[in-house]
Amino acid sequence: MELNDLYQSLSMSYNRIDPHHETWMLWLKKKSEEELFEVAIGTILVQNTNWINVDLAISNLFKHNITSFKRLKAVKCAQLEVLIRPAGFYKQKAQSLYSLAEIFLDYSKGSKTPSRNDLLRIKGVGKETADSLLVYCFYEAVPIVGTYTRRFIARMFGKVKYLKEKYENIQEIISNSLDRDYYVLGKFHALIVSHCQQFCQKILPLCEQCPLESQCIYGQYNQTQPELMQIQNSINKPKSVK
Ligand code: SF4
Numbered sequence: 001m002e003l004n005d006l007y008q009s010l011s012m013s014y015n016r017i018d019p020h021h022e023t024w025m026l027w028l029k030k031k032s033e034e035e036l037f038e039v040a041i042g043t044i045l046v047q048n049t050n051w052i053n054v055d056l057a058i059s060n061l062f063k064h065n066i067t068s069f070k071r072l073k074a075v076k077c078a079q080l081e082v083l084i085r086p087a088g089f090y091k092q093k094a095q096s097l098y099s100l101a102e103i104f105l106d107y108s109k110g111s112k113t114p115s116r117n118d119l120l121r122i123k124g125v126g127k128e129t130a131d132s133l134l135v136y137c138f139y140e141a142v143p144i145v146g147t148y149t150r151r152f153i154a155r156m157f158g159k160v161k162y163l164k165e166k167y168e169n170i171q172e173i174i175s176n177s178l179d180r181d182y183y184v185l186g187k188f189h190a191l192i193v194s195h196c197q198q199f200c201q202k203i204l205p206l207c208e209q210c211p212l213e214s215q216c217i218y219g220q221y222n223q224t225q226p227e228l229m230q231i232q233n234s235i236n237k238p239k240s241v242k
Contacts (some may be wrong), residue, residue: 010195010212031163044096048089064079069108071099095123127167135185141185146189148192151195152195152200160234174188
């Protein structure tokens with residue numbers, strides 16, 4: 001199976017599960033200033049924590065009427081740290097949010113779209129976060145590679161190498177298979193995240209309930225095969241990948 005077939009299968013299965021496309025629509029649609037702010041700060045706040053804590057931090061900000069980068073920039077650092085504290089690492093995240101605010105405010109004044117390197121210069125922003133910002137906030141056609149992407153394609157294609165492959169190499173594989181369109185690439189990533197949270201979980205994937213089981217090497221074959229066992233062992237003990 002090719003990656004493009006995988007994208008089509010995921011799309012079809014989610015048309016059934018989520019007919020109104022709520023899973024990815026908030027992320028992919030052209031956003032109001034407030035929605036853009038929420039999505040952008042979410043990419044920073046979610047690092048090393050979960051969405052429950054991120055929601056608490058965002059709701060603190062919104063309760064204090066901090067609903068735009070202009071307002072965020074005007075908030076004193078000590079207050080910002082208190083408000084985003086539920087998301088953890090609040091000192092570093094506060095600094096990252098101020099840097100992000102600079103970029104978004106420049107952009108809103110007519111500067112060109114920030115480059116990946118501009119975003120990577122923000123402390124705490126790695127490749128996945130930079131690419132997520134480019135796709136979901138600046139509508140750029142960039143493949144996003146995350147832990148979910150690696151786990152999903154490693155299992156689907158039965159290849160352990162995808163867990164360790166260089167970030168840019170996986171981007172190239174995705175670019176060569178899917179349309180260079182922000183909507184397609186953003187939807188592909190959002191579908192993989194949803195699918196992994198719902199079915200293709202880290203320790204015990206729910207293969208018997210998975211709509212892609214018949215197309216998945218890991219789901220189809222005996223998981224005691226050496227390469228499939230290697231995939232699960234590597235997922236259990238992830239190595240750092242660049
Ligand atoms: S069949 Fe299992 S391993 Fe394959 S995608 Fe579905 S949940 Fe993941």
